[in-house]
Amino acid sequence: MRKMAWYDVAGVALGVIGSMLQLWIITLQTGNSPHTEFLLFPGSDGLFQLAIYDNEEYRVPFHPTQDVKFLLYTPSNRKEAFRIFVNNVKILRTSPFMPNISVRIFIHGFGMSTRLGKFAKEIVKTFMAEDADHCNLIHVDWEKSAMAPLYNTAAANSKEVGYELSKLVHFLVSNGANLSTVHIVGFSMGAHVAGFAAKHFKKNYGQMLPRVTGLDPALPWYFVRGALERLDYTDADFVDVIHTNGKSSSMFVGLGIHNSIGHADFFVNGGDKQTGCQGLLNRVRELPACSHMRSWKYFLESVASAKKFLAVPCPDYPSFKAGLCGDCDKTKSNCSMALPMGFWTPPTARGNFYLLTKGRRPYSYT
Ligand SMILES: *[C@@H]1O[C@H](CO)[C@@H](O)[C@H](O)[C@H]1NC(C)=O
Ligand SMILES: *[C@@H]1O[C@H](CO)[C@@H](O)[C@H](O)[C@H]1NC(C)=O
Numbered sequence: 001m002r003k004m005a006w007y008d009v010a011g012v013a014l015g016v017i018g019s020m021l022q023l024w025i026i027t028l029q030t031g032n033s034p035h036t037e038f039l040l041f042p043g044s045d046g047l048f049q050l051a052i053y054d055n056e057e058y059r060v061p062f063h064p065t066q067d068v069k070f071l072l073y074t075p076s077n078r079k080e081a082f083r084i085f086v087n088n089v090k091i092l093r094t095s096p097f098m099p100n101i102s103v104r105i106f107i108h109g110f111g112m113s114t115r116l117g118k119f120a121k122e123i124v125k126t127f128m129a130e131d132a133d134h135c136n137l138i139h140v141d142w143e144k145s146a147m148a149p150l151y152n153t154a155a156a157n158s159k160e161v162g163y164e165l166s167k168l169v170h171f172l173v174s175n176g177a178n179l180s181t182v183h184i185v186g187f188s189m190g191a192h193v194a195g196f197a198a199k200h201f202k203k204n205y206g207q208m209l210p211r212v213t214g215l216d217p218a219l220p221w222y223f224v225r226g227a228l229e230r231l232d233y234t235d236a237d238f239v240d241v242i243h244t245n246g247k248s249s250s251m252f253v254g255l256g257i258h259n260s261i262g263h264a265d266f267f268v269n270g271g272d273k274q275t276g277c278q279g280l281l282n283r284v285r286e287l288p289a290c291s292h293m294r295s296w297k298y299f300l301e302s303v304a305s306a307k308k309f310l311a312v313p314c315p316d317y318p319s320f321k322a323g324l325c326g327d328c329d330k331t332k333s334n335c336s337m338a339l340p341m342g343f344w345t346p347p348t349a350r351g352n353f354y355l356l357t358k359g360r361r362p363y364s365y366t
């Protein structure tokens, strides 16, 4: 394990001081101190940052074309993104978009962006590798609307972002993309953006999106509001969810939803805390980001092979722990019942699935 360096400590301290400063500025600007509950959420860099569980009083007007960017990568522009716009056929025609290959859309979470941190870069690296399955990869950059520290404001914005995305998908399909190849993958708050996109798509265009994958969908704000206000299995033909941080230590709440909300729900290491995220150094450095961020790291690792992350169906974690359902990935038992988690999950998968991982890359036992 890498030792904590002075700049890690300084980074955390600066993050906290910076968030306090933002809070102070907001108080000055609005004249009332935010009704606050504090949360710690991972930022793009994986270190935690402050999130204020505010009222919705700081909502700012939403400008779709400025606040949401759609960044396209294809086999002919693997490294440099090409920005496309909803309903701008002229730009789409001049873009490298290829209607005859699949469309994979990725959405980051609260306080994240496509410029900073590893999330966006690793996705591009994985899907734009020379030998990767050819696809149009679209990053939904909603950095401006997802900005920390106002959590509820970002959550309220996530609906609008989803609406914009539904329009983009419709626009691409109207211009030759094959709807059955569209796959939307969202991390944390981004999972709910995907859910909203699918809900709007169903409502406005009368069609279901084929697949939405939720990577540890964010819990705060969303869960208490019910299925219409979060990602849900009714949103798309197939909704698969990877749970990695449903509950955390006594110090922090889990950042992800622990309950089953998809057609297929994968609970990795029980779905609450991840192997390798314990230990004092990891806690200071990465908690609560570590377990939450693992969801997208597992997903990206899964792309390499349908034989990775083999999960067995099981009613709950205690039964799985007791060995009642077998454990394909680690001990190779009950593999006839197992399904791959992540990229290769078949759309026919239904129910709750369990598996264990290693604490470090490669995380899958197989
Ligand atoms: C898609 O279309 C492009 C350009 O028309 C062509 O070069 C490419 O081979 C096609 N790819 C597939 C997978 O059909
Ligand atoms: C659309 O994609 C699906 C799934 O890959 C495929 O079965 C179907 O033939 C495609 N339709 C067209 C018109 O290319």
Ligand SMILES: *[C@@H]1O[C@H](CO)[C@@H](O)[C@H](O)[C@H]1NC(C)=O
Residues within 6 Å of the ligand: 312, 313, 314, 315, 323, 324, 325, 326, 327, 333, 334, 337
């Ligand atoms: C295999 O999994 C099924 C479904 O969960 C369960 O009913 C069965 O008992 C398991 N068998 C073994 C040997 O673990």
